[in-house]
Amino acid sequence: MNVVLKNDLLLRALLREPTPRRPIWLMRQAGRYLPEYRATRARAGGFLQMCTNPEIACEITLQPVDRFPLDAAILFSDILTIPHAMNLGLEFEAGEGPRFERPVRSAADIDKLGVPDPGRELKYVIDAVSLVRRELGGRVPLIGFAGSPWTVATYMVEGGGSKTFGVIKRMMYEAPRDLHRLLEVLAKSTIQYLNAQIAAGAQAVMLFDTWGGVLTPAQYEEFSLRYMAEVIDALTRQADGRRVPNIVFTKGGGAWLKKIAAIGCDCLGVDWTTDLATAQLAVDGRVALQGNLDPAALFATPEVLRAETLRVLASYGDGPGHVFNLGHGITPDVDPERVALLVATVQSHRLVPA
């Protein structure tokens, strides 16, 4: 593991250290828009089969990094590995999204949940991390990740994806203490899980809070942010002889950036509905920012895509601490040529030293 990291732009930007240019990676960069991904998926037989097989997860993780000069790899996995390890009967039906056979609906259901041992029930993830680090050979850093406790809980309680989150919100209003117990188990599980990823070689970690934005401001603090703070606080901060930066991303959390920055994370993900200039004012230089091109800009003509990319670069200005990314995951129907153009545009944009 003591291979020298050849490109550490991501890690420096996450810690707000100066870099000659901005690093770029893309949420869901190892995904269905790549023909090589679709080929691997057809061979593997399904999404869960890919996640749970370290060799396949490694292969998919490397695909976008082999194709484009991206500045980071992110582990190919899913935010539902923890509830999968809790034995809730996770299934991914084609085109349907995740489904749990045994959703968590009662205090008794919550009592049954244990904290999964990353070395056992989640060993396939940890093995994939080690394998990717070895295969990367120090080309770029590897990002590990987990879902936020709140976001993972929504799937466990709803039994899958939701539009209204009626079931978990009912639990929140009727039995808030039960929900807190569930979130507590998830926070503990997430800490052990991310620290195991770091021990296996993840050089940065990210918390995906995809559904924090469906809460009121007070609920967000009580049911989502509080548990992310607990996780961030307990993360291993030093590994491989260097600091392990972390990223927190609440989709739809543009109004709460100042509060999120205060939990002690290194970098905030920002979705495309908030200007980076506005986000910078909110966090006042305390954290780095990651984002935030509208993923749909990848459908534009090359000229418009280039202009939109330059607009995002300009919205951050020339200061340190910007990791270029989309404002949400890349969608399956994107032309990989557009991604090549995006990466080239960001990487040819030099930062003027202060």
Add this chain to the structure above:
Amino acid sequence: MNVVLKNDLLLRALLREPTPRRPIWLMRQAGRYLPEYRATRARAGGFLQMCTNPEIACEITLQPVDRFPLDAAILFSDILTIPHAMNLGLEFEAGEGPRFERPVRSAADIDKLGVPDPGRELKYVIDAVSLVRRELGGRVPLIGFAGSPWTVATYMVEGGGSKTFGVIKRMMYEAPRDLHRLLEVLAKSTIQYLNAQIAAGAQAVMLFDTWGGVLTPAQYEEFSLRYMAEVIDALTRQADGRRVPNIVFTKGGGAWLKKIAAIGCDCLGVDWTTDLATAQLAVDGRVALQGNLDPAALFATPEVLRAETLRVLASYGDGPGHVFNLGHGITPDVDPERVALLVATVQSHRLVPA
């Protein structure tokens, strides 16, 4: 039509005039959570059949006002009546949401669209407005409504509901002038439609911008807000000898309230993700505010529902200009008894005169 309005709390609050207590109505108050609505729907045969039959639309509009002492009726209709009148083949499949047989995808498709005549293709809506006004007999004011041009366009271009809005965003990036032409036709149609509703007796009107929140700040101004401003600017302001107030509601638009207030509307709808105290700071007394209880709070125990309702009342303070509502439409699985409790809680809360 010159029946005296017995309860004008809504109209006064929308214009920021003092009221002894706050008015309350609920988005989608005439809806599936009511057993009488489900009975009428079963009899009518389907959603579109209910919308297009003035007698049935009137009957449904009155159901919540007959059951609860609500301070306003809102016309039972749909935001897709305009594209329905444009002959795009609208269908509502059970549990599937709206579908257009002939979505609008090209410049040629847009060329074919005309501005519907409210007195002909939309006569069923206008007739329903007249009928409701007559049947209400001045008990409470009647709110008319339309979708925002952007929101209606998303359904027309996507061919139905969407999660990613990939098709219309592709049009936005690749052919923005085509999209502007579509929005222009929709703005013109919306102006004629809402003014016809006002002429027929609507005493306030609301623009529902359900999907403005999926845009970047710059796109929101260019593709949604601009056309809502055009509509608001062209509305009839005086009817029945009094001012006709309007409400603009962009779901997920919490960061843009100041900009929305500047288009000259009377009241802003606020979803539950923004505190009313924060919203008041943003609009600085220029407009009234409508909202914003989390619709899921209706699943809570009576004690918690009451506490959440008082919290929303307190978050606005005692000043004029608050119309109590949910932060989004009421969901089908709510117990009507909870609605009764909510209405009673809001209506028993007296405002202290300044």
